[in-house]
Amino acid sequence: MSEFTSKIRTIQWIDTYSRMVDQTKFPDKFEYVDIKTGEDMFSAIRTMIVRGAPAIGIAGAHGIVLFAQEGIDKFNTREEFSSWLIQKAEYMKTSRPTAVNLMWACQKQIEVIKSSTSDKAGLIEELKQNAIKLENEDIEINKKIGDYGAEVVPKGATILTHCNAGALATVGYGTALGVVRSAFAKDNTVQVFADETRPRQQGARITTLELTMDGIPVTLITDGMCSYFMKKGMIDMVCVGADRIAANGDTANKIGTYTVAIAAKYHNIPFYVAAPLSTIDTTIKTGDEIIIEERSHEEVTMINGKSVCAEGVNVINPGFDVTPNELIAGIITEKGILRPDYKNSIKEVFQK
Numbered sequence: 001m002s003e004f005t006s007k008i009r010t011i012q013w014i015d016t017y018s019r020m021v022d023q024t025k026f027p028d029k030f031e032y033v034d035i036k037t038g039e040d041m042f043s044a045i046r047t048m049i050v051r052g053a054p055a056i057g058i059a060g061a062h063g064i065v066l067f068a069q070e071g072i073d074k075f076n077t078r079e080e081f082s083s084w085l086i087q088k089a090e091y092m093k094t095s096r097p098t099a100v101n102l103m104w105a106c107q108k109q110i111e112v113i114k115s116s117t118s119d120k121a122g123l124i125e126e127l128k129q130n131a132i133k134l135e136n137e138d139i140e141i142n143k144k145i146g147d148y149g150a151e152v153v154p155k156g157a158t159i160l161t162h163c164n165a166g167a168l169a170t171v172g173y174g175t176a177l178g179v180v181r182s183a184f185a186k187d188n189t190v191q192v193f194a195d196e197t198r199p200r201q202q203g204a205r206i207t208t209l210e211l212t213m214d215g216i217p218v219t220l221i222t223d224g225m226c227s228y229f230m231k232k233g234m235i236d237m238v239c240v241g242a243d244r245i246a247a248n249g250d251t252a253n254k255i256g257t258y259t260v261a262i263a264a265k266y267h268n269i270p271f272y273v274a275a276p277l278s279t280i281d282t283t284i285k286t287g288d289e290i291i292i293e294e295r296s297h298e299e300v301t302m303i304n305g306k307s308v309c310a311e312g313v314n315v316i317n318p319g320f321d322v323t324p325n326e327l328i329a330g331i332i333t334e335k336g337i338l339r340p341d342y343k344n345s346i347k348e349v350f351q352k
Helices: 038-046 052-069 080-095 100-115 122-150 177-187 201-213 223-231 257-266 344-349
Strands: 010-014 017-020 032-033 158-161 191-195 217-221 237-240 244-246 250-256 270-276 321-322 330-333 334-337
Touching: 010 032, 010 052, 010 122, 017 038, 017 052, 032 038, 032 052, 038 052, 038 080, 052 080, 052 100, 052 122, 080 100, 080 122, 100 122, 122 177, 122 270, 122 330, 122 334, 158 177, 158 223, 177 201, 177 237, 177 270, 191 201, 191 223, 201 217, 201 250, 217 223, 223 257, 250 257, 257 270, 330 344
Parallel strands: 158 191, 158 237, 191 217, 237 270, 270 330
Antiparallel strands: 010 017, 017 032, 244 250, 250 321, 330 334
8 A cells, every 4th residue: 555645634533523624724824623513513514614525524424423422411311312313414414415425424423323232422432433433444545546546647647637636635645636646656757737626726726735735746727728738748647536426437526527528538538536435326326316516606706705707697606517437437446446337347346
């Protein structure tokens, strides 16, 4: 497994609270914030203080522990406490609708609640330890993804990525940028081109920040430039993360990813998705079933607090799009790289 270690720890349980990097402050400040109530965690996920599918999954697991700590004295019986906690876990799942890791991690905590025979205090400790376990597993899973992905990175490659699927989207290593980190550990001539990723500019604000912190060469480009550089032969491969992958391999990721995939296909550039198996939702057959989050119009109409368009203009702001499976060269997971036919390869990996 890769020995490369990112300097970033995005989220971590500490004693009785959750500590996370406040990603709304980038690039001006790199600050940690302590989340101490379940409602504050719900808000942190919804307002993108914490973002990235794996990271918000861990945040959801932490949030259920926070609710448990708050509710221990509100109920006379263990049964009432458990029933209330399950309701809070289901509520936490609704903080954002697209990334399936959130639902997956919350469900892992529900399983603990249902299977535990401990008293209320014991149940809280079990939930806390399960959240910490999920935290630590995320880093190990991401390193495995990185190492499998590094095998398909050409020597001296320039890798295009869209949005941020790095240490700051996970607990601390990254999926798409985990591939970059593992490849860079073997070949320090590897570099990254990062799309700025309008409208929230996660590529500009976050990807460039964390790669710079880790000493990995990165060049920032606007979203509309990717095909230009592909045509000039300056991009060797594309690697992106995912928020939800359907059973047939259709992949939801940050808005604009589909456009990049189309351009890559036209220019015969391999387009890879890097994601843990927890991002694959086998309960849905195709990407048509993925709920796409509609976000605030102000994300499009305002930059740095100033309007950039005519007042009252109509705005549509989907947070994600779905890349059809036929545009994807491989899905890099902790159990290896899945290849087409994805319906079969996904089914097989879950049977192992």
